[in-house]
Amino acid sequence: MSSRPAFGSQASSNPHVRDWVRAMAELTQPDQVFWCDGSEAERDHLYAQAVAEGVLVRLNQEKLPGCYYHRSNSNDVARVEQCTFICTEQEEDAGPTNNWAEPKAMRAKLLALARGAMVGRTLYVIPYLMGPPGSPLAKVGYELTDSIYVVLNMRIMTRMGEIARLELGDSEHFNRGLHCLLDVDPTRRYICHFPQDNEIISLGSGYGGNVLLGKKCLALRIGSWLGRKEGWLAEHMLIMGVESPTGERTYVAAAFPSACGKTNFAMLIPPEHFAGWKIWTVGDDIAWMRPGPDGRLWAINPEAGYFGVAPGTNGKTNPNAIATISRDTIFTNVALKPDGTVWWEGHDDPAPSECTDWQGNPWTPESKDKAAHPNSRFTAPMTNNPALAREALSPEGVPISAIIFGGRRATTLPLVYQAFNWVHGVYLGATMGSETTAAAAGAVGQVRRDPMAMLPFCGYNMGRYFRHWLDVRRNLDNPPQIFQVNWFRKSSDGRYLWPGFGENMRVLKWIVDRCQGRAGARETPLGWVPRARDFDLEGLPGFGEANLDEAQSINIEEWRRELLLQDELFMRLYRHLPKEMIFQRELLVSRL
Ligand code: OXD
Ligand code: MN
Numbered sequence: 001m002s003s004r005p006a007f008g009s010q011a012s013s014n015p016h017v018r019d020w021v022r023a024m025a026e027l028t029q030p031d032q033v034f035w036c037d038g039s040e041a042e043r044d045h046l047y048a049q050a051v052a053e054g055v056l057v058r059l060n061q062e063k064l065p066g067c068y069y070h071r072s073n074s075n076d077v078a079r080v081e082q083c084t085f086i087c088t089e090q091e092e093d094a095g096p097t098n099n100w101a102e103p104k105a106m107r108a109k110l111l112a113l114a115r116g117a118m119v120g121r122t123l124y125v126i127p128y129l130m131g132p133p134g135s136p137l138a139k140v141g142y143e144l145t146d147s148i149y150v151v152l153n154m155r156i157m158t159r160m161g162e163i164a165r166l167e168l169g170d171s172e173h174f175n176r177g178l179h180c181l182l183d184v185d186p187t188r189r190y191i192c193h194f195p196q197d198n199e200i201i202s203l204g205s206g207y208g209g210n211v212l213l214g215k216k217c218l219a220l221r222i223g224s225w226l227g228r229k230e231g232w233l234a235e236h237m238l239i240m241g242v243e244s245p246t247g248e249r250t251y252v253a254a255a256f257p258s259a260c261g262k263t264n265f266a267m268l269i270p271p272e273h274f275a276g277w278k279i280w281t282v283g284d285d286i287a288w289m290r291p292g293p294d295g296r297l298w299a300i301n302p303e304a305g306y307f308g309v310a311p312g313t314n315g316k317t318n319p320n321a322i323a324t325i326s327r328d329t330i331f332t333n334v335a336l337k338p339d340g341t342v343w344w345e346g347h348d349d350p351a352p353s354e355c356t357d358w359q360g361n362p363w364t365p366e367s368k369d370k371a372a373h374p375n376s377r378f379t380a381p382m383t384n385n386p387a388l389a390r391e392a393l394s395p396e397g398v399p400i401s402a403i404i405f406g407g408r409r410a411t412t413l414p415l416v417y418q419a420f421n422w423v424h425g426v427y428l429g430a431t432m433g434s435e436t437t438a439a440a441a442g443a444v445g446q447v448r449r450d451p452m453a454m455l456p457f458c459g460y461n462m463g464r465y466f467r468h469w470l471d472v473r474r475n476l477d478n479p480p481q482i483f484q485v486n487w488f489r490k491s492s493d494g495r496y497l498w499p500g501f502g503e504n505m506r507v508l509k510w511i512v513d514r515c516q517g518r519a520g521a522r523e524t525p526l527g528w529v530p531r532a533r534d535f536d537l538e539g540l541p542g543f544g545e546a547n548l549d550e551a552q553s554i555n556i557e558e559w560r561r562e563l564l565l566q567d568e569l570f571m572r573l574y575r576h577l578p579k580e581m582i583f584q585r586e587l588l589v590s591r592l
Helices: 015-028 040-052 103-114 148-157 162-168 214-230 262-266 319-324 422-430 462-475 501-515 545-552 556-572 579-591
Strands: 032-035 068-070 084-086 122-130 139-145 175-180 190-194 199-203 233-235 237-243 249-255 278-283 287-291 297-300 305-309 330-332 377-381 398-406 416-418 433-435 447-449 481-485
Touching (some): 015 103, 015 175, 040 068, 040 148, 103 175, 103 199, 122 148, 122 162, 122 214, 139 148, 139 162, 139 214, 148 214, 148 305, 148 377, 175 214, 190 214, 199 214, 214 233, 214 287, 214 462, 237 262, 237 287, 249 262, 262 278, 262 305, 305 319, 319 377, 398 501, 422 462, 422 481, 422 579, 447 556, 556 579
Parallel strands (some): 032 122, 139 175, 175 199, 249 398, 398 481
Antiparallel strands (some): 122 139, 190 199, 237 249, 237 278, 287 297, 305 377, 330 377, 416 481, 433 447
């Protein structure tokens, strides 16, 4: 009797897909090939399988229906930028901010590592669609993986299965992604992109950002490459709709580096004072944007779920996220409580008297180490979000009125200012700096240049990327206004100068009002800033005009240092840096 599984046997009818899957199966030698269709029945089967294999723990289904728990290998908890490569014929095409490898040699090395890597395992074939079906920006990818955890996460993060097969039809234009866990050894970890072939090979990791190939690898690194070729932008940006009490909706995209609050901002609930205002989430991490026929910049969220940082998420910082992750969620590397629920530092519940930490060790409040890894995550479907914008499902997307760039900066950068024009705005994005976070392996808290929050994600030469941003303007009769924000500025005694979280609505309101032509501003050397009378400070206890002035102050000494740091990046990019960026720098120096 054949033990053929009831699920996973429906191979694609697309000959390009079949040939490639056959070749990869010959290489990796799995015991079986499982073709995912994305159905609910398949989902139930896969969760049961993952639990049986010990990859997932089924959480308390009364308290957390549809939720599961996973621990990754403790050497594998964040993106690894040093193992991430852009493999192009010319090193210059990858540029000085990426690790580069010659494609032929790198492919040969990776395929040698992948040879026989799935013996005794299952090769899952995941068809997935990035973007709403029928969108002019949507793209199909196929990920081949031997990780059932990846399959179940991709199910949440993308439109997976039949919907992607239908979108692709018989076309050969799809992203080819191969992922093998190998033995999760950091010395054999490679996240490699071959943009000229629309291909990704990821080996030796099981961490989301390295292995959910639709996200950083396709939607950003390959996406940015395709965007330059095809005249659009793939950006590390949230997208939100801001609805005023009159029902007017203004759409905003915002680039903040990893783990700097994009998810919280995208799901913001306006404080009581803003009765009648409402924020709608279109996306929390990635925006694909193209000039529309009407001369405006139109954006879609290519993803279908949120892969958010758990620590610090609670009913005060992000009530919509708490509702979103109350069901159908996979929790990774948080702490596991004896009652089959989860906990992390900054959870609404007090620390449990005992639990199991992210590494599987017993943990009590007396323990020295954290119970949850600082980069522990939740993977949740966007349709769980009470603030999900209906436009998140629209193929056309939304017209963007404002683009916000923001870093995590304890000094120098004021709370908010507006660029004088598009080129100046591109310069603000290009010179962004931010303190590093736990989302990437390495030191935390050091300021590094992170242009447009894309340093780890731009799949080609960063200088040409700035040029592309300048070029996109030619197709925009009505370009978005560009702003810079910094929620994280501190006083000399280490206090945050701005309350942040829901109160960011005040900054957002000024931004929206500027776009709608109904808020004033004062010109400064940096850009347009709100005066106290332009900015809603009502009902914000303990925060008055003097506080706003402090949060907005320009310290010339700090700006001297800032300009030197900007120079370091510009020197690295010099060969392809648009002259406009150098002129903008000179203009800023003369204004200061
Ligand atoms: C993410 C990241 O996971 O930016 O979104 O690291
Ligand atoms: Mn991100």
